[in-house]
Amino acid sequence: SSGDRLLSSIKFSQSQPSTSQTTSIRADSAIISLVRNEELEGILSSMRQLETSWNSKYNYPWIFFNNVPFSEEFKTRTQAETEAECRYEVIPEEHWDVPPWIDPSQLKQSMRKMKSKGIKYAGLLSYHQMCRWNSGFFYRHPALEGYKYYWRVEPDVKFFCDITYDPFQFMADNNKTYGFTINIFDDPGTITTLWPETQSFLKSHPDYLAADNSLTWLTDRTLRPDHTDAANGYSTCHFWSNFEIGDLDFWRSERYQQFFEHLDQSGGFFYERWGDAPVHSIALGLFEDNERIHWFRDIGYQHPPYINCPDTSSSASSGSGTCQHCQPNIFTHSWGVMKEDCRINWFRQMCQSRRRHGR
Numbered sequence: 001s002s003g004d005r006l007l008s009s010i011k012f013s014q015s016q017p018s019t020s021q022t023t024s025i026r027a028d029s030a031i032i033s034l035v036r037n038e039e040l041e042g043i044l045s046s047m048r049q050l051e052t053s054w055n056s057k058y059n060y061p062w063i064f065f066n067n068v069p070f071s072e073e074f075k076t077r078t079q080a081e082t083e084a085e086c087r088y089e090v091i092p093e094e095h096w097d098v099p100p101w102i103d104p105s106q107l108k109q110s111m112r113k114m115k116s117k118g119i120k121y122a123g124l125l126s127y128h129q130m131c132r133w134n135s136g137f138f139y140r141h142p143a144l145e146g147y148k149y150y151w152r153v154e155p156d157v158k159f160f161c162d163i164t165y166d167p168f169q170f171m172a173d174n175n176k177t178y179g180f181t182i183n184i185f186d187d188p189g190t191i192t193t194l195w196p197e198t199q200s201f202l203k204s205h206p207d208y209l210a211a212d213n214s215l216t217w218l219t220d221r222t223l224r225p226d227h228t229d230a231a232n233g234y235s236t237c238h239f240w241s242n243f244e245i246g247d248l249d250f251w252r253s254e255r256y257q258q259f260f261e262h263l264d265q266s267g268g269f270f271y272e273r274w275g276d277a278p279v280h281s282i283a284l285g286l287f288e289d290n291e292r293i294h295w296f297r298d299i300g301y302q303h304p305p306y307i308n309c310p311d312t313s314s315s316a317s318s319g320s321g322t323c324q325h326c327q328p329n330i331f332t333h334s335w336g337v338m339k340e341d342c343r344i345n346w347f348r349q350m351c352q353s354r355r356r357h358g359r
């Protein structure tokens with residue numbers, strides 16, 4: 001398929017992590033997780049996976065965030081999964097509470113309307129709050145002061161392959177801002193006015209657009225399964241943000257902060273059900289150069305129902321180690337199997353950017 005062809009052309013040109021086994025750890029990097037006390041078993045499972053495949057060699061701290069205090073059981077049992085330091089942080093109310101400019105009756109009405117349309121999580125207020133926090137607040141939590149790189153981990157995710165290098169160091173060595181594993185289309189019903197709001201922001205800040213931006217990717221709707229433009233110009237293709245390895249300074253930048261404030265004031269985190277994934281992705285696509293965004297093709301990862309399963313036949317060149325419970329060919333066979341998969345759009349953008357810069 002054209003997807004396979006595109007992939008193989010990228011395979012050999014993408015800068016690959018070195019396989020050196022250094023265990024020097026960076027003092028400015030941490031694993032972070034927003035999680036509920038009730039999700040203890042799920043986060044223990046995720047921790048076990050990441051500790052076994054990677055962090056037991058590096059011992060980066062785990063920083064857990066919650067809108068309510070963590071239970072003693074949560075603290076004891078998570079700490080027992082790692083030799084690294086665990087920290088337990090409560091989110092300040094002013095970062096979590098529904099902001100005062102949200103009208104309670106309009107909120108109730110729009111939540112009911114979205115719920116009746118079958119929009120996932122639309123009727124769950126805490127989900128809206130979570131998406132808003134992940135969009136505009138996590139990087140401002142005092143516990144992350146002095147940190148630069150973070151790896152976001154959710155409950156019940158899987159890491160299939162041994163990771164034989166330090167992705168944080170890789171980010172620094174290669175001047176990367178953001179790393180992802182999975183790219184999918186979103187439900188346009190959750191973000192109907194996100195792109196129009198983005199355009200109104202861009203109109204007053206045209207200088208924020210990066211020279212090597214990914215606008216083509218953000219607006220390429222040709223592969224959308226429904227072939228509609230229900231998201232008003234945005235393809236809805238986004239980096240699936242339950243996995244993120246990123247540079248906190250990008251989110252702390254003035255341009256992103258202003259963008260977030262603009263979106264937040266419009267009320268779309270509540271009157272619609274904007275996810276942090278499309279918000280992050282749009283910002284990265286607009287304000288960051290394409291080459292500073294990295295697909296961690298070698299990190300075997302699953303957050304149900306989607307999977308990034310490395311092709312281990314090329315493990316020698318990709319730097320990834322052994323993979324468990326992950327069929328090597330799932331990735332290449334996933335074109336068309338997962339109709340929401342839009343990685344191919346990202347590869348197209350990468351090729352375009354590289355051509356543009358003669359790389």
Ligand code: GDP
Binds near residue numbers: 033
């Ligand atoms: P999904 O991945 O979109 O299905 O949503 P999840 O239910 O996995 O939520 C995304 C992340 O936010 C997970 O890490 C959850 O543990 C966390 N999360 C969601 N809602 C809340 C909440 O109300 N409080 C806390 N502390 N964490 C939450």
Ligand code: MN
Binds near residue numbers: 154155242303
């Ligand atoms: Mn999840």
